Amino acid sequence: MIPRYSRPEMAALWSPETRYQIWLEIETAATEAMAELGIVPEEAAKAVRERGGFDVARIDEVEREVRHDVIAFLTSLAEHVGPEARFVHQGLTSSDVLDTCLAVQLTRAADLLLADLDGLLDALRRRAFEHKMTPCIGRSHGIHAEPTTFGLKMAQAYAEFSRARTRLEAARADVATCAISGAVGTFANIDPQVEERVAQKLGLTPEPISTQVIPRDRHAMFFATLGVIASSVERLATEIRHLQRTEVGEAEEYFASGQKGSSAMPHKRNPVLTENLTGLARVVRGYVTPAMEDVALWHERDISHSSVERMIGPDATVTLDFALTRLTGVIDGLVVYPERMRQNLEATGGLVYSQQVLLALTKAGAARDDAYRMVQRNAMRAWHGEGGFKDNLLADAEVTAVLPPEMIDDLFSLDHHLAHVDTIFARVFGEA
Amino acid sequence: MIPRYSRPEMAALWSPETRYQIWLEIETAATEAMAELGIVPEEAAKAVRERGGFDVARIDEVEREVRHDVIAFLTSLAEHVGPEARFVHQGLTSSDVLDTCLAVQLTRAADLLLADLDGLLDALRRRAFEHKMTPCIGRSHGIHAEPTTFGLKMAQAYAEFSRARTRLEAARADVATCAISGAVGTFANIDPQVEERVAQKLGLTPEPISTQVIPRDRHAMFFATLGVIASSVERLATEIRHLQRTEVGEAEEYFASGQKGSSAMPHKRNPVLTENLTGLARVVRGYVTPAMEDVALWHERDISHSSVERMIGPDATVTLDFALTRLTGVIDGLVVYPERMRQNLEATGGLVYSQQVLLALTKAGAARDDAYRMVQRNAMRAWHGEGGFKDNLLADAEVTAVLPPEMIDDLFSLDHHLAHVDTIFARVFGEA
């Protein structure tokens, strides 16, 4: 998490102020619940609700002495609340506060990321329909294969980020639990109903069984899901980087007036945003393994996960938030060049229709293997600059013995390739 | 995937024979669907259904020449089917076969893993109820904290592997798609209905939009999920390793008669199975990042994912299958020592009840900070061997000024700690 790759709302979620504010919400909710259950006096709940507060500088000061952040916070809180503060945190451990706070932070972070995904999906849908029938060459292995459309590329990304959304919702649910279960999670000094009530107030569900800490397989799943989403960001970014290559030139990141591409080479317009996204994806993926290594805490808990989460909690969510919105901007502003797409499509002189020819030959009775050889022979000649592919076929007696020239001519057409675009759009968007 | 850590059923899923058999199922289903739709003659479907077959040695031979496994397979298939073979694979690409095959393999692997998890859950449930009220010390940071029960440890693992099961079901659904969409996924030469029918026959759903390949975010999510499950294996294995330490001695892996722990030290009984599981968890986690790196294929597809999947497909599923069943065996046979648990629980002379004392002091009117100091003072003396904790408290005038001796005595009891075990069991198992 560095300012260059941070957006304010997500970054604020991880500030000390926000953390202490959430702690206050948790302690208040817990005290209220205990008052409702008759465990502490109603005055205690009233006191913390009305006078509850904290002072960040004071917390820092106390923490330097006691080296324990929750105790430092409770000290500051007590200085605001007064003597009723002794009923606050009763039967809780620090982990009850810390882990429930992390659950609140991660679910809020997930909500921001879900909104990011919605924005990205909107942009992808718009560009997909805009270019639904804009033909371009499909490439496998970087080599021209058969025609597709630019809209289909966007539709693929739409489908992929729809899956990302579904996964993120599941990951959000996985971390949305509340633990107010006391030392080693036995509720020895706290009524389980307190946990249920706090959970409800915070929009969480009670952790069925905690061991002082909420189990870290939940968090591992959360960060792993962010890693998969980051990988989808990398995929779309890589596609744009390829399309912007000088030799391809089919699309280009929007280049602001005044922007300089290179200090040395003034003509350059580089896909720097998508390259940046490629790097950010690597970074977000890098947090997955540490999160998985956090799962195997010792016995009921150790605190090795804490330093990891203090770093990757903000780092992963802030960076992915930044990446998703940057990607949305790239898609929204992407300059698309249909004319260049058409030129590239035609650059191999019809080789991209070779499969049509192959299938027509077999349908007309040629053995598959014979057909393959006939097509490859003429394709290879064309590839090496010896005539166009169609002309070569028309001049090949073995071919024309099977397929009459007029049928060969019909095979060199986009119609087949665009025939099912509507079907695919209907599958992806529910409409075509 | 090495024989030492493989079980036959899962290993067989990744044999060449199984792969070709699934290819045959796919080609047969596709030809049948095309026959039903009137695209190829009914005789073609009949021929491939009745005479369809392959010869592994022959496929190997052809592949050495053409360097393309699907073409080699089709050659062998054609040699079984005869002239109608020219209708087989019509409009398909190799990827249609390969990716749909991988979907079948991964869903079958998931089914085996789900069965493994069911076995593990059964074992955990059994041991949890067996030791529901077997008290033992709960430890945070490896340090005695407060009492819990061995049944709660098993219940925690049960809850964790229940989550693993839910996640694996989601991951299974993520990879259970079928693509029969032809070159670059446009259905240029294949009716989308063929895909739907093949999907149905194979128990898959049609991939909404493929690009010759099924998008690899699906597989990344699958392998990431295996990595999280492996991390849960590591957690439970680590717990057992800790419990078996000489100084702890609360549980022990079953040690077969005739087994030798050490070639040099004949008295040793080592937790080698759970150490082994710890290592296997590392290995399975190691496959997560390569799977994520596979997502960003170039344009409509490149084949860089293939070598990764040929290795980690078997490696991850076979190893996790082995690990889960080994872990089930460890839990099933685990030798538990309740007497030693009781000894350890009492080893600190009642320090584990310090929080009870702290809470009683605050309830009786002491300021939280004062109470904390009173408890810590007497606890630290006991920790350093100066008297027992209870005796120290009883001898501390500041303490007894707040709490009468008979109340102090009542605090040193397991009752509080076991009071909510039933509540937790009801949450985890639906019954207590």
Place this chain on the structure above:
Amino acid sequence: MIPRYSRPEMAALWSPETRYQIWLEIETAATEAMAELGIVPEEAAKAVRERGGFDVARIDEVEREVRHDVIAFLTSLAEHVGPEARFVHQGLTSSDVLDTCLAVQLTRAADLLLADLDGLLDALRRRAFEHKMTPCIGRSHGIHAEPTTFGLKMAQAYAEFSRARTRLEAARADVATCAISGAVGTFANIDPQVEERVAQKLGLTPEPISTQVIPRDRHAMFFATLGVIASSVERLATEIRHLQRTEVGEAEEYFASGQKGSSAMPHKRNPVLTENLTGLARVVRGYVTPAMEDVALWHERDISHSSVERMIGPDATVTLDFALTRLTGVIDGLVVYPERMRQNLEATGGLVYSQQVLLALTKAGAARDDAYRMVQRNAMRAWHGEGGFKDNLLADAEVTAVLPPEMIDDLFSLDHHLAHVDTIFARVFGEA
């Protein structure tokens, strides 16, 4: 990199001010070299040397417009230098400045880390010699094996961090190169002698062949090395966590007066520093794979590495620096309990000498397999509380038929185990 886990000197290395200061050093050195070679007027070198400077706020302002940090810096620099500024950066690309700057930052970071390692090695050596002959039980698989000494544990760590030092020196050399080679690295507009002179002034070596960027395999090796060192930190931290377990109690992190171990359980003294180090090790390891993914830049360069390095450059070095100094503090202050070590050593009633017995039996003529069975039989009885190991042996007629009782008695001694401590110390420290 978060303040909680940062030390000022390392953090400062990554501030914008430091970065711009190094850029200024590079541009100044390059201009001077060009002046010496007669490429630019001597006045240009004089101007930049005497008036060269920058203004961070101004750079930020310009960067918001041009979206290019080096151009923004050069603008600010030009405003300080005046018209001679047009000779600055001549023939250079941004990457020449950025990559050489990164080389300076990483080598300075390496120097700080090397100093950290020296501090840690000093502490380890001191504690090793202090406890050279303090006997304790050696454990394999967490199970008592045979006696060793606490000094040997420290010596092992000393040897391991000595290797870390050697590796870090190699990694430092790997990144200590300078590139001033212009666009795509051909020196088209810059004399290669400029690079050589700048390298010399900055304490670097010229990159033999750059492609606008310094190749990223160098950086991958650097971060991989940090990951291995972090893993060694984890090993030593894990050792201490184990030794501090309640049941083991052989060593303890220094616990400051006033420090609170738990908000709920006042008696607790937890190994929180070493648990924290365990987490930090995970974090540092997490940066290794992103750094490796940076290696395969496209063609002569893309900028995907940049966002990665902006994050992991500071994160990895600052976190490891913090971890190493924290570990040094832990070792320096570690409270060691030789008496408890002795108690643990004797806790199994002599079982730890079982190998001595085994070897004595075979030396006295028993077949290895027979000897093994004799020892295991008596060891297992002792393990299950049926008599002491030595007494069992003395009562076993098959044993005493081979070994006379007085020989058995001699075998239960530490002498054998401490006999070669000096030899090992001499190997590790060059003195015993």
Place this chain on the structure above:
Amino acid sequence: MIPRYSRPEMAALWSPETRYQIWLEIETAATEAMAELGIVPEEAAKAVRERGGFDVARIDEVEREVRHDVIAFLTSLAEHVGPEARFVHQGLTSSDVLDTCLAVQLTRAADLLLADLDGLLDALRRRAFEHKMTPCIGRSHGIHAEPTTFGLKMAQAYAEFSRARTRLEAARADVATCAISGAVGTFANIDPQVEERVAQKLGLTPEPISTQVIPRDRHAMFFATLGVIASSVERLATEIRHLQRTEVGEAEEYFASGQKGSSAMPHKRNPVLTENLTGLARVVRGYVTPAMEDVALWHERDISHSSVERMIGPDATVTLDFALTRLTGVIDGLVVYPERMRQNLEATGGLVYSQQVLLALTKAGAARDDAYRMVQRNAMRAWHGEGGFKDNLLADAEVTAVLPPEMIDDLFSLDHHLAHVDTIFARVFGEA
């Protein structure tokens, strides 16, 4: 490690036969050393030297009973050697045999990989000199930047794999240690001189301090180094994949006659080998983190590293060996198209010389910022198809006011870009 990606010599290194053979060498060397030192009778050394042997099936059989591979091996060995076998393995632990064996395997694997690197370096050197002056466009961000040569691309790779070689030598030295130090590494029952003599016989150095196991930071460094080398493989593979793209067409993997690129599209010639290498690089990198996680074994040792190493030992070395030799074959057979390189170089109508113009303008007195604007203005027009870059400049009065037309003409030349190729070659190869 799967047959498809294995070469026989490396695979054989990891067979059970080889492992047992190395164990035999170790036990023989240890027994001989003990005989030389007078610890065991000379007859014992003679017996094991002359009759030492093993039977794999027999070892398997015994291991099924005792569940301990070294004990099983020793049983089989004893059946060959006879009664003197009781002197074999005296004072050793299994780990002495296992870890020293792993050292032998890893150093032999390193030797094979070093030979692979030598082959690759030879191929790169040959192609570098062959195309030293073959001009092609250098690309940054996938966008045409400035001219370079294909020889320089090869020279860069040569320099990178030379570094790989140096790193692998260091990594080899790191794992080339021998431990014959007995339980917990104290030499309690074995003379340290035995270790020294065995080390010498096996070409290893004695481990200065082992703890029953050789410390795993050594192995972590080894596998991390393989991961960095794999990343360099990915870089070169990615370069070739880019060059083979249809729109680029500057180089192509050798395509065997008879090979089929696509079952559906007969014209396709895909860079499948380099895509395959890209995937293999991901796989090898995936083994790095498990190896690092192995470092923090518990106390003197646990066996969690073993399952990891049984898998990644063969997997990482066999896969990298295969990848390096495949890459060598790709480089050796790479079909290079200088004519197409020339066409691409000229495709942007001289834009690639924009920096020359920029520098000439500033040298002729224009302010840097003014010059930048003049160049960018004319470059952008050309980029959008409005005239050629040179013509635009010649028609721009502000430009020609600074630079006379004939000077502009001179700037559009390769001379500058090729001027220092010899210098760079001399740096990389020691000759030009």
